[in-house]
Amino acid sequence: MFAQTFAQYELAFIMSIFARKPIVGPLMLLLAIAMLYPVYWFYAATRMETQFSLWVENLRARGFAITHGSASTAGFPGIVRFSIDKPNFRSPDGHWVWRGNAVHLGMQPWNWRRYRLEFSGLQQIQLSYPILKQTIRLVPKSAVAVLGIQSNGSFAEGEVTLRSISVMDVEKALVLFTEDMWFKVTQPENRISKAEQTVVSVATSIDNLLLPAVAQGPLGGRLARIQLVADLKGPLPKDITRQGLDEWRQTGGSIDASWFNLVWGAFDLRGRGSVSIDKSITPVGSMTADIRGYSKTMDALEDAGIMTGTGAAALRMGMNVFAKTSSADGANVLTVPLTMRSGYLHAGPFQILKLPPIILPSR
Structure with missing residues (x-):
């Protein structure tokens, strides 16, 4: 029961x-x-x-x-x-x-x-x-x-x-x-082969890059920071060869960087611009660069004997005249247009260095 x-x-x-x-x-x-x-x-x-x-x-x-x-x-x-x-x-x-x-x-x-x-x-x-x-x-x-x-x-x-x-x-x-x-x-989900369209976007950051002794210059052997944010435009080549890059160039290929930063010793470059190549597979393009630490960089170059005499003094004076004080950190900032043309890198009207062609297999 x-x-x-x-x-x-x-x-x-x-x-x-x-x-x-x-x-x-x-x-x-x-x-x-x-x-x-x-x-x-x-x-x-x-x-x-x-x-x-x-x-x-x-x-x-x-x-x-x-x-x-x-x-x-x-x-x-x-x-x-x-x-x-x-x-x-x-x-x-x-x-x-x-x-x-x-x-x-x-x-x-x-x-x-x-x-x-x-x-x-x-x-x-x-x-x-x-x-x-x-x-x-x-x-x-x-x-x-x-x-x-x-x-x-x-x-x-x-x-x-x-x-x-x-x-x-x-x-x-x-x-x-x-x-x-x-x-x-x-x-992008829908890849378009037109040159004006972004095919791939890249971003990279490298901290504390230590160079070998043979590559160390007056700015020292440590690159504190390298950063890049860019869009690759134009149909990408199937192979990284001279022929492949030339085909990319002919279709209007370019690398458009919205941000680039290089910190090497006192030298601090922050820029943006566009880069491509010419018929000889040599870099061409233009960039607007904001440079911090230019005075100490000049000191290092003069101490190493790379820049001397009246030319160095005139360049330093010109930098001081055109530099402006940053409202963000109070640093003296020199804004310089950089161009790569005819195989040379130019900073404003000054020819800085010769640009070697990119060495690649022909095909």
Whole structure:
């Protein structure tokens, strides 16, 4: 009798819960999510593995040499984490090779258009382009990349952050070292080949670039900061060769920089402008530059014997006359129009230095 009464009471209690419609709806939704989410997560993980395999097959068909060790998937119930051991990537022309210890590709299960790559252990990027004169190796202490995909499946943007990058020659002698490097590329969803349209937008920042002794000048051996924000216009060349760049030039290709900053010793240049190339593949263009620290820079150039005599004195006097005080930081700022034409760099009416042509393979 007691058991029957208790069962009736329990049934009535359960029925009363389902009678509360505002509660039943959310409970059923949570139950459905709890049951379906594992299925969805493993489907997303399988899709990531499949997409990676298709990507490798596609690149191999285009001539890239790609090998890697074991691959595994983990992370349930959170970020889908696809790990690849010992990746090895070589371009068809052999101009660049990437070898790594491991790479981890992460994706939020609810966002299939954004991926995060973390590179663990030793990573080496070997560059053998003719313009470099010799093979060099880039070895970062850590590297992280974020990739975005358009709704049509094409590349949208990529962002790379490198820490403590050592650049070495074939004998493993240190050529360059920089603490931090950040690089971002953004591509419009609808690419237009017209010259006036932006094909790719780039932004980069390099902090504390240490130069080798042979490249250190009167301004010292450390570039505190290099920054660039620019739009690349005109149909991009398929190959970085003289023929490819000449075709880009003929279609109106240019690099329009909305921001450029170079800090080298006391010299602080901040500018904007547009750059292209002429028939001899030599840079041409114009830029408006705001220069801070010009007085100390002149001191360094005179101490090094690069600028001497009445010419240096006249230039210093002219700078002081045309410089203005910045309302932002109170520094003396010299605004100078820079132009690259006929193979020379000009600052206002003064010819500063000769510009060498860009050395590239013919085709």
